[in-house]
Amino acid sequence: MKSTSKYEMIQQILTDLKQPAYRFQQIADAIFKQRIGEYDRMTILPKEIRKELIKHLGEQVLGLTPVIQKTSVQVNKVLFAIQGGEHIEAVQLCYERGWKSYCISSQCGCGYGCSFCATGTIGLKRNLTADEITDQLLYFHLNGHVLDSVSFMGMGEALANPNIFDTLKMLTDPRIFALGHRRITVSTIGILPGIERLTTEFPQINLTFSLHSPIDEQRSKLMPINNRFPLHDVLNKLDQHICATGRKVYIAYILLRGENDSNEHAEAMAALLKNRGPWEHLYHVNLIPYNATAVTPESFHQSDKERVQRFVSILKSKGIKVTVRTQFGTDIDAACGQLYGRGEST
Template sequence: MEPKFDQLKTFIVEKGWSPYRFKQILQAVFKERIDRFERMKALPLSLRKQLQQAFGESILSLKPVTRLSSAQADKVLFELPDHNKIETVRMIYRAGWESYCISSQCGCGFGCKFCATGTIGMKRNLSADEITDQILYFYLHKHPIDSISFMGMGEALANPQTFVALKTLTDPQLFNLSPRRITVSTIGIIPQMRRLSQEFPQVNITFSLHSPFDEQRSELMPINRKYPLQQALALLDEHIQKHRRKVYIAYVMLPGVNDTPDHAEALISLLQGRGSWDYLYQVNLIRYNPAVGTPEAYNRPQKRELDSFYERLKEAGLNVTVRQSFGVDIDAACGQLYGQYYIRGKPKEVEEK
């Protein structure tokens, strides 16, 4: 299915209206931040009624159900047209910067051991509109869109509609976002990583590593058996050399599992000496956030162990940061987008806090 703005453009022409009317719709949405066709007063009443009949009352294809808030994060539960639900997180930095963690799938079918979303399995891919409407919802509510990460529910590169959504988000007539303000996270779907590098070279890539050892990575992330770590890194090497863009390595710290001195040394060996450009690898250490549905053996790391791991990487010359955690208290942090409405596979409504 075509994205809605393409459908609207075609609809205007087919109904015999001037192409200028489509520009007025874009003006209403992206300048005046109007979501309902009936309120787009620059349009003739007859056209507004036609738009309502064809596309519904609102420009949005999803409906907010609940919203949980903490000091630095908002998590919104959206209902899709088929009544499935997804979660989106808005993060507020102290400097005023607002970043968004959006979902690309309802559920996930890749079964990473530490990720809550994977425990509910794969429901379906989101359409391009369902992906971009997560951002449009906040934009229409007058929030700035400073950066976007495809790090919510699902594996972004397993959904072909992610590429359509990226085109919409960077379209100068629509969201007009710089690709450098967008990050796509992937567990390592190599063919689609290559496509992303070719079609959107300026979009930031975050590669989920989580263990430098092949056997352990396969245990934690079954995708490693199909797309081995070294093959994924070889592709990232090519991306860096060709585009001179930094690549982010996400590493979730699992106490007693992947945070030992041996892991630190193996990670250093893995990323150093790859070439004169290997300084463009940036390691992001992420505190594991316990969540519903994940193994009880996984705990949040202690500061001492995290600091020790960080210092060893730093001493070795790696570029490394500890990612700031947002929304832990509302289950909105990394790995926690599970959807508490899924209890043993059955939807359950979430009560707003």
């Protein structure tokens, strides 16, 4: 069942009180321009409106409860408590040139069980509501941070959560979060109906596909979703996405030593991405160093630098665009695949 967002509820309360249309903008400006986090402090509003807002929505604009914040070089990770006694995590990355990027969660846990991912060991607890997803960003915003760019690479598979499309509407709504479509990235393990809907409804939003092996049989072992949405079907859908949008698609690939980092894997990935038509130059590979945690298999290790460089040079020699991602936050389990949503301090 679709849940009503707090912003929709505010509009309904104002309608019920027969308030003029500009009232919603006053509240939005209080939250998003003045960074006011309590309804009672929005003194531009008559007291009766503030009382109604508090009655229906509580005193705080933010619906999540921050529990623990861990900070490392250029990284802040926040653990939030959500309804039902569960926890989720969000990560802020601060780049040296001043840019602030956010990695947010779309589900509590994840049901897809990719073997190298800490979040997958929890299983899926539940989908997050649009408010719970956007509140992760609102927390940072209310604490004075600029929201430069956002990626759905936290806990969960964004395109498996039906609330994600309402979330994207809220994030791009010029009255509230007002994020540019090109500053948002949705990452997926290959949920075909979701990719299709994203192409139609949000063609300018960045799309990242988690590949992790170009060999079907191995990918099915690492990522069971491959049995349901096989690699070649996903790539055909991505071709359609690129063709319809003219936008790049990013291919995420975690390098696991001795598992998927051989010359043969590099050759197979190049073969997969070549000869796909006039848009093949819009595929861009992001190689990601593997990040171990206490709950991921001990058999997985990070590839050594020479092997990474060899992998890169093979891809480049075949004309594939490739970047090795800089990793932040591995020391506080805040990097790719490490989010676990547990409250224990380590």
